[in-house]
Amino acid sequence: MNALALRSAALTAHIHSATPVIPAGRLPSLTLRTQLLWGARVRLLVLLAGFALVALIALLRIASLGFGGNAPQTTSLEDALLPPRGELTDRNGAPLARAFPAYALWFEPSAMGDSGAPLVHSPQEVAKALKAIFPDIDEARMAKRLASGKPGYLRRRILPEEANKVFALGEIALEIPRETDRYYPQGSLGAHVLGYVVENKDGGNSGKTGMEQVLDARLSQPDKRTQPVALSIDLRVQGALEDELRRGMLATNALGAAGIVLDVDTGEVMAMASLPDFDPNVAGASGPVNVFNRATNGVFELGSTFKPLTVAAAIDAGVVRDLGRNWDASPVQVGRRAIKDLHSHGSILNVPQALVYSSNTVTARVADEMGPERLRQAMIDLGMSTRPSIELPAKGRPIWPGGKWSRVTNMTVGFGHGLAVTPLHLASAYAAMVNGGIWRPSTLMKLAPADVPRGKRVFKESTSSRMRQMLRMISLYGTGKSADAPGYRVGGKTGSAEKAGVGGYNKTALVSSFAAAFPMDAPRYVVVVVVDEPKGTMASSFQRTAAFTSAPIVGKLVPRIGPMLGVQPDDTRDVDISDLRYLVDHK
Numbered sequence: 001m002n003a004l005a006l007r008s009a010a011l012t013a014h015i016h017s018a019t020p021v022i023p024a025g026r027l028p029s030l031t032l033r034t035q036l037l038w039g040a041r042v043r044l045l046v047l048l049a050g051f052a053l054v055a056l057i058a059l060l061r062i063a064s065l066g067f068g069g070n071a072p073q074t075t076s077l078e079d080a081l082l083p084p085r086g087e088l089t090d091r092n093g094a095p096l097a098r099a100f101p102a103y104a105l106w107f108e109p110s111a112m113g114d115s116g117a118p119l120v121h122s123p124q125e126v127a128k129a130l131k132a133i134f135p136d137i138d139e140a141r142m143a144k145r146l147a148s149g150k151p152g153y154l155r156r157r158i159l160p161e162e163a164n165k166v167f168a169l170g171e172i173a174l175e176i177p178r179e180t181d182r183y184y185p186q187g188s189l190g191a192h193v194l195g196y197v198v199e200n201k202d203g204g205n206s207g208k209t210g211m212e213q214v215l216d217a218r219l220s221q222p223d224k225r226t227q228p229v230a231l232s233i234d235l236r237v238q239g240a241l242e243d244e245l246r247r248g249m250l251a252t253n254a255l256g257a258a259g260i261v262l263d264v265d266t267g268e269v270m271a272m273a274s275l276p277d278f279d280p281n282v283a284g285a286s287g288p289v290n291v292f293n294r295a296t297n298g299v300f301e302l303g304s305t306f307k308p309l310t311v312a313a314a315i316d317a318g319v320v321r322d323l324g325r326n327w328d329a330s331p332v333q334v335g336r337r338a339i340k341d342l343h344s345h346g347s348i349l350n351v352p353q354a355l356v357y358s359s360n361t362v363t364a365r366v367a368d369e370m371g372p373e374r375l376r377q378a379m380i381d382l383g384m385s386t387r388p389s390i391e392l393p394a395k396g397r398p399i400w401p402g403g404k405w406s407r408v409t410n411m412t413v414g415f416g417h418g419l420a421v422t423p424l425h426l427a428s429a430y431a432a433m434v435n436g437g438i439w440r441p442s443t444l445m446k447l448a449p450a451d452v453p454r455g456k457r458v459f460k461e462s463t464s465s466r467m468r469q470m471l472r473m474i475s476l477y478g479t480g481k482s483a484d485a486p487g488y489r490v491g492g493k494t495g496s497a498e499k500a501g502v503g504g505y506n507k508t509a510l511v512s513s514f515a516a517a518f519p520m521d522a523p524r525y526v527v528v529v530v531v532d533e534p535k536g537t538m539a540s541s542f543q544r545t546a547a548f549t550s551a552p553i554v555g556k557l558v559p560r561i562g563p564m565l566g567v568q569p570d571d572t573r574d575v576d577i578s579d580l581r582y583l584v585d586h587k
Contacts, residue, residue, distance in 0.1 A: 084180050085205055086218065086225035088194065090235040091268075091446045093228070097194055097212065097280075100183030103163045105155040106175040107146065118173040123147040126171060130154075133165045157181060188279045190238050192293040193231065193272050193392075193444060196280035208283070209291060211444055214391045230446040232268035237261055240560040241271040245529065248553040249275055252534035252544075258294035258423045259553075261561065262526045264431040264517065266452045267440035269390070270525065270565065272296075272424075297394040299420040300530065303497030303546075304479075305515045306416035307363045308467055310370075311351055312433050313378035315463045319370045323351050323466070324583055327362045334408045339364050339415075352583045355470050356478035358494065360415045367414025372405035375414060381458045382432065382439060388424040389441035396422045416495055423513070427528040430515045434471070434491075434523040437464045472520040472575045477584055483516055483551040485558040487569025492516025492527075492554065494546035499533070509533050512546040516554050519567060521575040529553045 083099040090096055109118035119126055127143035134155060145154065154174075158166075163176045182197045182205050195210020204220070207213035211231060218224055241259045249257040261271040274295050278288035292298070314320040329349040331340035345357045354362035367375050379385065387395040399420035401409045412418040424442060432439035437459035440452075459467075471491030475484040479494040495513040498505040513530040517523040534549040536542040543549070562569065 082222060082226055084225075085182060085197070085220060086215075087228040088211065088215075088219075089228045089230050090233050090238070091230055091270075092234065093230070094235045095185050095228075096190060096231065096235070097182060097184050099180050102156070102179055102181040102183075103158045103160065103176050104153055104179055105158055105163075105166060106152070106177050107154050108151050108173050108175050109149045110151070118149060119146060119171055121171070126169065126174075129169050130166075133162055134158075184280045186235065187281065188277045189235070189242060190233060190272075191277045191280050192274045192291075192295065192394075193233060193238075193269075194280055196283035196288065198283075209394060210280075210392065212280075213393055214444075232263075232270065232444050232446045233272065234270050234564060236564045237561045238271040238273065240557060240564070242273045242275070242277070244553050244557045244560070245273050245275055247556075248529070248531060248549065249534075251539035252531060252537050252549050254531045254535065254549075255533040256294055257532060258298065258528075258530045259557075260295055260423055260427045260526075260528045262427045262431055262442060262528075264435040264523050264526055266447055267428070267431070267442045267455075268447055269442055269444050271561075272444075274298075293392070293394045294423070294530065294532065296388055296390055296392050296422055296424050297396045298530075298532075299396040299399055299422055300511045300513075300532075301417050301420045301497040301500060302423075302426055302511065302513050302515075302530070303416040303495035304358045304360075305426055305493050305495035305513050306414070306419075307355060307358065308471060308493050309378070309382065309429055309433065310363055310367050310375065310414040311355060311470070312459050312463050312467050313375060314366045314370050315466060316378075316460055317370050317374050320351055320366060323580065326350055327354065327365055329354070329359055329361050332361050332364050332411070334411060337408060339411065350583050352470050352473060352580055353585075355493065356474050356584050358479050363415040364411040367411050368407065372407070372410040375410055376405050378458070379413070379419070381456075382425075382429040384419065384421050384425055384429070388422050389428065390424060391444050398422075398425065416497060420500070423528050423530045426513070426515050427526050430517060430526045430528070432458050433467050434464060434517045434520070434526070436461045468517075468520050468523065468575055469577045469580055471517065473577055473580065473584060475516070476577075479547045480514065480516070480551050482547060483514055483554040483558075485518070485555050485562075485569075487571050488558050488562050488567065489519040489521055489574050490516050490554065490558055491518070491520040491575070492551075494551055496545040510544045512544065512549040514546050514550040514554050516558075518558055518562070519570075519573070521573055524567060525561075525565060527554050527557065529557075 085099055087095060088097040123143045123146035126146055127139050130142055131137055131139045166174055166176060184194065193210055195212035196208050197205035197212055198208050200206040207216035215229055218229065241261060245257045245259045257275045259273045260269065262269055272295050274293045276290040278290045311320060326348045330347050331338050339360055341359050341361055349359055349362050383389060384398055385400050387397055401418055409418050428439065428442050437457050438455040439458045440455035468491060471493065472489065474480045474493055475491050480492050483492055484490050492515055497511050498507055499509040499511060511530060511532060512534055516527045518525060529550045531550045534540065534544050536544050540548040
C-alpha cells in the first residue's frame with residue numbers, strides 16, 4: 001500500500017471515530033449545530049429581557065419623578081453651552097456684569113426619604129454649627145427655618161471652603177448645588193447705571209432697574225447673549241467721578257451728590273454717579289437701599305446754572321445784541337416779590353458781568369425783555385418740559401410751570417427758580433450750548449460714528465461761540481474760579497438754590513451745582529456736579545454755595561479724567577476772549 005492510500009485510510013478512521021455512536025432504534029432529534037444555535041438564541045433572549053427590565057425600571061422611575069413634581073428640567077443645547085445671561089462691559093471692554101459660577105446652600109428635607117427626620121442632629125444643633133461657618137446668620141431664625149421642614153435656599157453665594165465645612169457636618173438634607181450667578185466685578189462702581197438682577201419664577205435672572213432691566217431681553221436671548229454689550233461709560237472715568245464726588249460729599253457732610261460726564265458731540269454718557277450708592281452683588285429680592293438715582297430721577301431747582309441758557313436764548317432772539325450794553329442791576333419788584341442779588345456789584349452791569357458775578361436782577365430783566373413765550377419755547381427745545389432722554393427706567397418728571405407763564409414765572413425761571421429738572425437735563429442743555437448749538441439725546445450705549453444722531457439745532461453757532469467765551473470768563477474771573485484746572489480751559493457756571501418745601505423755600509437746605517465744559521476752545525465733554533444739602537464745614541470755608549462745594553469737585557476731577565479721555569493739558573491754548581475781557585473788571 002502506498003503512502004497516499006495509507007493517509008486516506010487514516011483520515012477515514014478518524015472521521016468514523018469522531019462521529020457519535022447512535023444506539024439502535026433511536027433517531028437523533030437535533031444535530032449538534034442546531035443545539036448550539038438554539039442555545040445562543042436562548043442566551044440572547046435572556047439578555048434582551050434583562051435590558052428591557054432595566055429600561056422599564058428607568059421609565060417607571062422617570063414617571064414617578066414626573067408625577068411627584070421633581071422632574072428634571074429640560075436643558076437645550078444653547079442653555080448647556082451658552083452663559084445664562086449676556087455680559088455688560090464698558091466702552092473699552094472692561095467687564096461690568098457677567099455670569100459667575102457659585103455655590104449655594106439648599107435645605108432638602110426629602111433627601112432622607114421616609115427613614116425619619118430630615119436632620120441627623122436637632123435643628124438647634126445644626127443652626128449652631130452653621131453659625132460657626134457663617135457668623136452673620138441669625139441662629140434662632142435658622143433653627144426655626146430648619147424645624148419648619150420646608151425646602152429652599154438657606155444661603156446664596158457661599159465659598160468653596162464654606163461648602164467643605166457644610167459637607168463635614170454630615171447632614172444629607174444640607175445640599176450644595178452649583179449655580180451660575182450674576183456677578184459685578186467692580187462692586188458698587190456704576191451701580192445706578194447697571195442696576196441689578198433678581199431671581200425669576202423660572203430660576204433665571206431678570207434685570208431690575210438700570211441697564212440690566214433695559215437690556216433684559218437682549219441679555220437673555222440665546223442668539224445674542226454670546227456677544228457682550230458695550231455701554232458708553234468709561235470705567236476709569238466712572239471711578240474718578242465717584243471718588244471725587246464722594247470726597248466732596250463727605251467734606252461738606254452733604255445728604256447726597258450726583259455727577260455726569262457727557263460727550264458733547266455724541267450724547268454718550270462717559271460716567272454717571274449718584275451717591276450714596278449700593279452694591280448690586282448683594283441686592284436682595286426686596287431691592288437695595290440707596291437705589292434712587294439723583295442724576296436722572298432727582299428733580300431740583302438748579303439755580304444760576306440756568307442763567308447762561310437764558311442769555312443764549314436772548315442772544316438768539318436778538319434781545320441781547322450788544323454785550324457791552326448796561327442793564328439795570330438794582331432789585332426788581334414784581335408784585336409783592338422782590339428779586340435781588342446775593343451780593344451787589346453795582347447798580348449797572350453788562351451781560352458778561354452779570355454772568356461772572358451771577359446777577360439775578362440782570363438775568364431776570366433779560367428774561368422779562370425776551371418775554372414768556374420765547375423763553376418757554378427755548379426751554380422746551382432743550383428738553384426741559386419732559387423726562388430726560390436716556391434709556392434708564394428711572395427718569396424724573398420735571399416740575400414744569402403749567403399754562404401760560406406769568407411775568408414773575410418767566411423772570412424766576414430765567415435765573416433757575418420755579419422750574420425743577422434733573423442734572424441730566426442740565427448736562428444735555430449745556431452740551432448743546434457749547435457744541436455749536438445742536439441738542440442730542442443722551443445715551444448709555446456705546447455708539448459707532450454712523451449711529452450718532454443728527455440732533456436738532458437749538459442755538460445759532462455764533463451764539464454757541466459767544467457762550468463759550470463767557471463760560472470761560474466765569475471760571476477765570478467769577479464764581480467758577482475753583483473749577484479752573486490749569487491747562488484744561490474749563491468754563492462753567494455755579495448754581496445755588498434753596499430747596500422748595502411745604503410753605504415755601506427752606507433756607508437751611510441748599511442744592512449746589514456746577515455745570516462745566518472742557519476744553520473750552522474746542523469743547524468735548526460736559527461735567528455736571530450737584531451736591532444735595534451741603535453743610536458749611538472747614539473744608540468749604542464754612543460756606544454752602546456752589547463756589548465752595550461743587551465747583552472744587554470739578555476742578556479736581558477734570559485733571560484726572562482729561563488724559564483718560566484724550567484731552568492733554570496745554571497752557572499754550574485757550575479760547576479767545578480778547579474782545580470781551582475789557583467788559584469785566586477782574587481785578
